Amino acid sequence: MDNLLDDWWPSPAKLNLFLHILGRNQKGYHLLQTLFQMLDVGDRLAFKLTNDAKISLSTPLKGVPEEENLIIRAAKLLQSTCGISKGVTITLDKHLPMGGGIGGGSSNAATTLVALNELWNCKLNNTQLAELGLALGADVPIFIHGQTAFASGVGEQIFPIQLPSQWYLVANPGIHVSTAEVFAAPELPRNASPIRWDNYKFEETRNDCQTFVTNRHPEVAKLLQWLVHYAPSRMTGTGACVFATFATEAQAMEIQAKLPEKWTSFIAKGVEQSPLKIKQQAVRAASDM
Ligand SMILES: C[C@](O)(CO)[C@H](O)COP(=O)(O)OP(=O)(O)OC[C@H]1O[C@@H](n2ccc(N)nc2=O)[C@H](O)[C@@H]1O
Numbered sequence: 497m498d499n500l501l502d503d504w505w506p507s508p509a510k511l512n513l514f515l516h517i518l519g520r521n522q523k524g525y526h527l528l529q530t531l532f533q534m535l536d537v538g539d540r541l542a543f544k545l546t547n548d549a550k551i552s553l554s555t556p557l558k559g560v561p562e563e564e565n566l567i568i569r570a571a572k573l574l575q576s577t578c579g580i581s582k583g584v585t586i587t588l589d590k591h592l593p594m595g596g597g598i599g600g601g602s603s604n605a606a607t608t609l610v611a612l613n614e615l616w617n618c619k620l621n622n623t624q625l626a627e628l629g630l631a632l633g634a635d636v637p638i639f640i641h642g643q644t645a646f647a648s649g650v651g652e653q654i655f656p657i658q659l660p661s662q663w664y665l666v667a668n669p670g671i672h673v674s675t676a677e678v679f680a681a682p683e684l685p686r687n688a689s690p691i692r693w694d695n696y697k698f699e700e701t702r703n704d705c706q707t708f709v710t711n712r713h714p715e716v717a718k719l720l721q722w723l724v725h726y727a728p729s730r731m732t733g734t735g736a737c738v739f740a741t742f743a744t745e746a747q748a749m750e751i752q753a754k755l756p757e758k759w760t761s762f763i764a765k766g767v768e769q770s771p772l773k774i775k776q777q778a779v780r781a782a783s784d785m
């Protein structure tokens with residue numbers, strides 16, 4: 497792990513170990529039950545404060561105009577909410593595939609809110625930050641809380657849990673799936689019965705977006721068919737990434753070594769507390785000293 501007090505703030509990935517769609521709310525957003533698994537790997541961001549109010553990103557993302565980048569949107573939202581006169585230049589060290597269902601953009605937004613809350617001394621608590629973050633995306637609150645958790649609502653009602661230690665091989669079929677497009681599909685099932693968290697078993701759950709996405713994108717189906725031969729496997733979020741579950745890192749590495757080269761992949765450990773939460777606690781402890 498990086499030095500906890502260096503300039504980098506982690507922006508980890510998540511998996512949805514299952515995703516059930518129970519219905520829709522008045523705004524048309526889908527009401528879900530899901531299990532967010534925090535991972536120990538992801539992107540990272542650094543923040544250099546400036547004395548003018550300007551907010552900029554020194555590492556633009558190809559295909560994403562600066563004003564649409566969730567990092568810039570998060571920084572501007574916090575700046576205006578807290579009446580901050582300082583600015584910031586942000587550097588993004590991107591590793592996570594975009595449109596992968598592993599939360600890249602939402603995680604970047606959450607890291608920006610958490611880091612600038614400390615660096616600009618805004619003094620918001622995590623519940624207030626999560627409320628702000630929800631306006632940027634349904635997945636932002638879970639990254640602010642930074643804990644492996646069951647979630648309901650649109651993903652903002654969070655119930656932290658402990659899972660047995662697990663390793664994941666996360667594989668990318670090389671395509672980008674749009675979350676908005678998946679949730680707009682008429683054929684998506686939207687009538688799951690609520691499950692009780694204390695009865696959770698991976699094999700009794702599913703991802704309600706998986707059938708639609710695998711029908712629409714045969715490459716996701718092929719990748720899943722390949723992985724499921726070796727380990728329990730499923731699509732995360734609205735895709736396109738899929739994960740396979742292992743008890744040890746060595747087992748995950750053994751299957752990764754067999755993965756056809758056309759599919760990229762990474763191995764991650766499931767963690768109870770995200771690297772962002774650990775960084776936030778370290779920075780707060782250091783400033784209390
Ligand atoms: C699929 C998940 O990743 C599961 O964790 C999330 O529900 C998606 O969260 P996200 O990427 O932060 O999504 P947002 O940026 O908030 O929404 C993108 C689009 O997906 C649709 N959307 C999103 C979340 C949700 N619960 N219901 C929806 O119908 C909305 O049309 C929205 O315009």
Ligand SMILES: Nc1ncnc2c1ncn2[C@@H]1O[C@H](COP(=O)(O)OP(=O)(O)OP(=O)(O)O)[C@@H](O)[C@H]1O
Pocket residue numbers: 557559560564565566567593594595596597598599600601602604605635673675733734735736
């Ligand atoms: N900082 C950012 N990083 C990645 N994508 C961003 C960012 N800011 C805006 N976006 C936009 O968000 C889109 C979705 O990217 P993202 O990586 O968050 O998808 P995802 O992993 O499917 O998200 P989720 O799991 O939350 O549905 C991108 O195609 C891009 O246009």
